[in-house]
Amino acid sequence: xxxxxxxxxxxxxxxxxxxxxxxxxxxxxxxxxxxxxxxxxxxxxxxxxxxxxxxxxxxxxxxxxxxxxxxxxxxxxxxxxxxxxxxxxxxxxxxxxxxxxxxxxxxxxxxxxxxxxxxxxxxxxxxxxxxxxxxxxxxxxxxxxxxxxxxxxxxxxxxxxxxxxxxxxxxxxxxxxxxxxxxxxxxxxxxxxxxxxxxxxxxxxxxxxxxxxxxxxxxxxxxxxxxxxxxxxxxxxxxxxxxxxxxxxxxxxxxxxxxxxxxxxxxxxxxxxxxxxxxxxxxxxxxxxxxxxxxxxxxxxxxxxxxxxxxxxxxxxxxxxxxxxxxxxxxxxxxxxxxxxxxxxxxxxxxxxxxxxxxxxxxxxxxxxxxxxxxxxxxxxxxxxxxxxxxxxxxxxxxxxxxxxxxxxxxxxxxxxxxxxxxxxxxxxxxxxxxxxxxxxxxxxxxxxxxxxxxxxxxxxxxxxxxxxxxxxxxxxxxxxxxxxxxxxxxxxxxxxxxxxxxxxxxxxxxxxxxxxxxxxxxxxxxxxxxxxxxxxxxxxxxxxxxxxxxxxxxxxxxxxxxxxxxxxxxxxxxxxxxxxxxxxxxxxxxxxxxxxxxxxxxxxxxxxxxxxxxxxxxxxxxxxxxxxxxxxxxxxxxxxxxxxxxxxxxxxxxxxxxxxxxxxxxxxxxxxxxxxx
Amino acid sequence: xxxxxxxxxxxxxxxxxxxxxxxxxxxxxxxxxxxxxxxxxxxxxxxxxxxxxxxxxxxxxxxxxxxxxxxxxxxxxxxxxxxxxxxxxxxxxxxxxxxxxxxxxxxxxxxxxxxxxxxxxxxxxxxxxxxxxxxxxxxxxxxxxxxxxxx
Numbered sequence: 104x105x106x107x108x109x110x111x112x113x114x115x116x117x118x119x120x121x122x123x124x125x126x127x128x129x130x131x132x133x134x135x136x137x138x139x140x141x142x143x144x145x146x147x148x149x150x151x152x153x154x155x156x157x158x159x160x161x162x163x164x165x166x167x168x169x170x171x172x173x174x175x176x177x178x179x180x181x182x183x184x185x186x187x188x189x190x191x192x193x194x195x196x197x198x199x200x201x202x203x204x205x206x207x208x209x210x211x212x213x214x215x216x217x218x219x220x221x222x223x224x225x226x227x228x229x230x231x232x233x234x235x236x237x238x239x240x241x242x243x244x245x246x247x248x249x250x251x252x253x254x255x256x257x258x259x260x261x262x263x264x265x266x267x268x269x270x271x272x273x274x275x276x277x278x279x280x281x282x283x284x285x286x287x288x289x290x291x292x293x294x295x296x297x298x299x300x301x302x303x304x305x306x307x308x309x310x311x312x313x314x315x316x317x318x319x320x321x322x323x324x325x326x327x328x329x330x331x332x333x334x335x336x337x338x339x340x341x342x343x344x345x346x347x348x349x350x351x352x353x354x355x356x357x358x359x360x361x362x363x364x365x366x367x368x369x370x371x372x373x374x375x376x377x378x379x380x381x382x383x384x385x386x387x388x389x390x391x392x393x394x395x396x397x398x399x400x401x402x403x404x405x406x407x408x409x410x411x412x413x414x415x416x417x418x419x420x421x422x423x424x425x426x427x428x429x430x431x432x433x434x435x436x437x438x439x440x441x442x443x444x445x446x447x448x449x450x451x452x453x454x455x456x457x458x459x460x461x462x463x464x465x466x467x468x469x470x471x472x473x474x475x476x477x478x479x480x481x482x483x484x485x486x487x488x489x490x491x492x493x494x495x496x497x498x499x500x501x502x503x504x505x506x507x508x509x510x511x512x513x514x515x516x517x518x519x520x521x522x523x524x525x526x527x528x529x530x531x532x533x534x535x536x537x538x539x540x541x542x543x544x545x546x547x548x549x550x551x552x553x554x555x556x557x558x559x560x561x562x563x564x565x566x567x568x569x570x571x572x573x574x575x576x577x578x579x580x581x582x583x584x585x586x587x588x589x590x591x592x593x594x595x596x597x598x599x600x601x602x603x604x605x606x607x608x609x610x611x612x613x614x615x616x617x618x619x620x621x622x623x624x625x626x627x628x629x630x631x632x633x634x635x636x637x638x639x640x641x642x643x644x645x646x647x648x649x650x651x652x653x654x655x656x657x658x659x660x661x662x663x664x665x666x667x668x669x670x671x672x673x674x675x676x677x678x679x680x681x682x683x684x685x686x687x688x689x690x691x692x693x694x695x696x697x698x699x700x701x702x703x704x705x706x707x708x709x710x711x712x713x714x715x716x717x718x719x720x721x722x723x724x725x726x727x728x729x730x731x732x733x734x735x736x737x738x739x740x741x742x743x744x745x746x747x748x749x750x751x752x753x754x755x756x757x758x759x760x761x762x763x764x765x766x767x768x769x770x771x772x773x774x775x776x777x778x779x780x781x
Numbered sequence: 782x783x784x785x786x787x788x789x790x791x792x793x794x795x796x797x798x799x800x801x802x803x804x805x806x807x808x809x810x811x812x813x814x815x816x817x818x819x820x821x822x823x824x825x826x827x828x829x830x831x832x833x834x835x836x837x838x839x840x841x842x843x844x845x846x847x848x849x850x851x852x853x854x855x856x857x858x859x860x861x862x863x864x865x866x867x868x869x870x871x872x873x874x875x876x877x878x879x880x881x882x883x884x885x886x887x888x889x890x891x892x893x894x895x896x897x898x899x900x901x902x903x904x905x906x907x908x909x910x911x912x913x914x915x916x917x918x919x920x921x922x923x924x925x926x927x928x929x930x931x932x
Contacts, residue, residue: 726928734928737920737924741914741917741921744914751906751910752903754906756903759898759899760841760842761841762902763845764844766845766898767844767852767891771849771851771852771855774851774853774856778855778858
C-alpha cells in the first residue's frame with residue numbers, strides 16, 4: 104500500500120487520456136514528493152486495475168531518457184521504481200505533456216520536510232536499509248548497462264526502519280538533471296545540469312556514498328556554500344573530506360563511504376561489492392592524493408593550489424585563463440610551483456601546436472585551447488566550451504533544455520553549442536584524455552553531429568540535431584506544441600486538429616526538423632524545399648506546395664485508415680499551383696476536378712497521385728513537345744504562303760495549257776478520222 | 782590552248798540546226814506539194830501568228846492553236862487531196878470562206894482554251910489553298926488553346 108503523501112488538488116482535473124492504451128492520469132490526485140522533484144499523479148490502470156501506480160510528468164525542455172526507458176521495459180528489479188510505460192497525457196490547463204508511468208513509491212522521501220531536521224541514522228539501518236538495497240538495485244542496473252543518476256534525498260523512499268529504501272523515478276528527465284551538486288562528483292557537478300550525460304554506475308555509487316554520509320552525520324553538509332564553492336572544496340580536499348568535514352562517522356561507514364566517494368570513478372567499488380559491506384570495507388584502493396603547489400595561481404576569483412582546481416578555474420574564467428596560458432604563466436606555475444614538468448610540457452606542446460596553425464579561426468582556436476588544456480590538467484573534467492560545461496553525451500539533453508530557455512540566454516547557449524559541434528570540440532577533448540573515453544567513438548559521434556548541423560535548410564541545423572539526439576522530445580512547433588507530439592504518427596492528427604481550427608497551416612521549421620530527425624533523413628530533399636523561397640524563374644509552379652503534400656502523404660501512410668479533411672484543404676491551397684506543371688489544358692481541368700474530389704474526401708495520397716503521376720506527366724510532356732513542333736510547322740507553312748500563290752499560278756497555267764493541248768490532240772484525232780471516213 | 786565550248790553554246794547550235802532542218806523540210810514540202818502547202822498556209826495563218834506572238838518556252842499556246850488548226854484543216858486538205866491535188870483545186874478550196882472560217886474558228890477555240898483552262902484550274906487551286914489555310918489556322922488555334930503554356 105502506498106504511503107506517499109497526497110495533497111489537495113491544486114490543478115483542475117481534465118479528462119484522462121490513456122497512456123500505452125492502459126493508463127489514465129488522474130490530475131485531480133497529485134502525489135506530493137513522489138516524483139522526486141517532478142509532478143506526480145495517481146494513475147488508473149484500465150488493463151490490470153492496479154492501484155499502486157503513478158505518472159511522473161516530464162518538464163518542458165527535459166525529455167525522458169529514451170534508452171533507459173527502452174532498456175528497462177519489462178525489467179523486474181528490486182528496490183527501484185522502474186518505468187512501466189510512457190506517453191502523452193493531459194495537462195491541467197489544457198494541452199498535453201509527457202508522462203512516465205512507474206509504481207508509486209513505498210514510504211516517504213528521505214529528504215526532511217521543509218524546516219524539518221534529518222535525524223542521524225543508526226549504522227545498521229544505513230547498511231541494511233540503504234546501502235544493501237541501493238547496491239543491489241545499482242548492480243541490476245549495471246548489468247543492464249543503465250545508470251540511475253537520480254540518487255538524492257528527495258528521490259529515495261523509505262517506509263520505516265527495517266524496510267529497504269527504494270530508488271525513485273529517474274527516467275522522466277535527462278540524467279542527473281535534478282541532482283543537487285553535492286550528490287554529484289566534482290566533474291559532473293561542474294556541468295550544466297542538462298549536460299551531465301548518462302555518466303557511469305560509479306557516479307551512482309558516488310551519490311549513494313553521499314547519502315550514506317548525510318544519513319550518518321544527520322545533516323546535509325556544505326549547505327552554506329554555493330555550488331561553485333562546493334565543487335572547489337571537493338576538488339581541493341577530496342569529496343570525502345569535504346563532505347564529512349569535522350564530523351565523525353562510524354568507522355565501517357567511513358571506510359565504505361571513503362571508497363564510494365573516491366575522486367576517480369575507477370577507484371570506487373562496484374555495486375556488487377557494496378552489496379556485501381564487509382567485502383567493501385576490506386577493499387583498499389591506493390590513490391595518490393592531489394599534488395599541492397607551493398603557491399597558488401589566481402585565475403578569476405579562484406586561487407588554484409592543484410592541477411584539477413586550475414582546470415576548474417580555467418573553465419570558470421576562460422578568457423583570463425587563455426591569456427595566462429598564452430603568457431606561459433600557467434606553464435611556469437606547473438613547472439615551478441606545482442613541480443609537474445610533465446604536465447607543463449604538455450601545456451607547452453598545446454601552445455606550440457596552436458601557434459603552428461596560423462590560419463586557425465581564433466573564434467574556435469581559443470575555446471579549443473582552453474578545452475584541451477582543461478582536459479590535460481584534469482582528465483576527469485568535462486568538456487568546457489565558451490563557458491558551457493558538459494559531457495559529450497549530454498549534448499542532446501542540453502540542446503533540448505536550451506530550447507526551453509528564454510531568448511537572451513538561449514542565443515548565447517545555442518551559439519556556444521553550434522560552435523562546439525562545428526569545431527568537433529568533443530573529439531579533440533576525447534583525444535586529450537584517451538584513457539577515460541574512446542576517442543574513435545567520440546570522433547564518429549562528433550562527425551555525425553556536425554554533419555546534421557551542416558545540412559542546409561529546415562531538415563538540418565541545431566533543431567534537427569536536437570530532435571535526433573532526443574528521440575522522446577516533443578515537437579516544439581507552435582502549431583502542435585500543446586499536443587505533445589513525440590512520435591511521427593502523432594504528428595498528423597495534431598496538425599489535423601490545428602488545421603481544423605485555423606484553415607491554413609503549413610509545415611514550419613520545427614515540424615520539418617522533427618520529421619527529418621524521426622524519418623532519419625529519408626525526407627530531407629522535400630523538407631529542404633520547404634525552407635526555400637519559391638523562385639518563379641527556377642522552380643516549377645507549386646514546387647513548395649507539392650513538397651509539403653509529399654511530406655504529409657508520407658506521414659499519412661502511417662495512419663492509412665484515416666482521412667484528413669482539414670489538412671487536405673490546407674494542402675490544397677498550397678499545392679494547387681502545381682497543376683500548372685501539366686501542359687495540357689484538358690488534363691489540367693480534369694486533374695483539378697480530381698484534386699478537389701480527393702480533397703473533399705481528405706485523401707492526401709490521392710491528392711498527391713493526382714498531381715504527381717510520372718507516367719501521365721511524361722505523356723503530357725511528350726504531347727506538349729509534339730504540339731509545339733506542330734505549331735512551328737504550321738507557322739512555317741503559313742509563312743510560305745505568298746510564294747505558294749506565285750507557284751500555284753504558274754502551275755495552273757502550265758497544267759491548263761497542257762490540258763488545252765491534250766484536247767487539241769483529241770480534236771485532231773476525231774477530225775482526222777471524220778475526214779478519212781467522209 | 783583549246784577553248785572549251787559552253788553548254789549554252791551547244792544548245793543554241795542544236796536549236797539552230799533544228800531550225801535549218803525545219804526550213805529544209807518546209808522547202809521540200811513547198812516544192813513537192815505546193816497546193817497543199819498553199820492551202821495549209823492559208824488555213825493555218827492564225828497558227829503562224831500565234832507562233833510569232835507566243836514567246837513562252839515550248840510555245841504552248843501556238844502548239845494548242847496548231848493542233849486545233851490541224852483539226853479544222855483536215856476536211857479541206859482531204860478534199861484537196863481527193864480532188865487531185867491541183868493548184869486550181871487548192872485556190873478553189875482556199876477561196877471557200879466556209880472552209881477558211883472553220884479552220885480559223887478551230888484555232889481561235891484552241892487559243893481560247895489555252896486562256897480559259899488555266900484560269901479555271903487556278904480558281905480551283907486557290908479555293909483549295911484557302912481551305913487548307915483555314916484548316917491550319919483552326920488547328921493552330923486549337924493547339925494554342927490546349928497547350929497555352931510553354932508550347
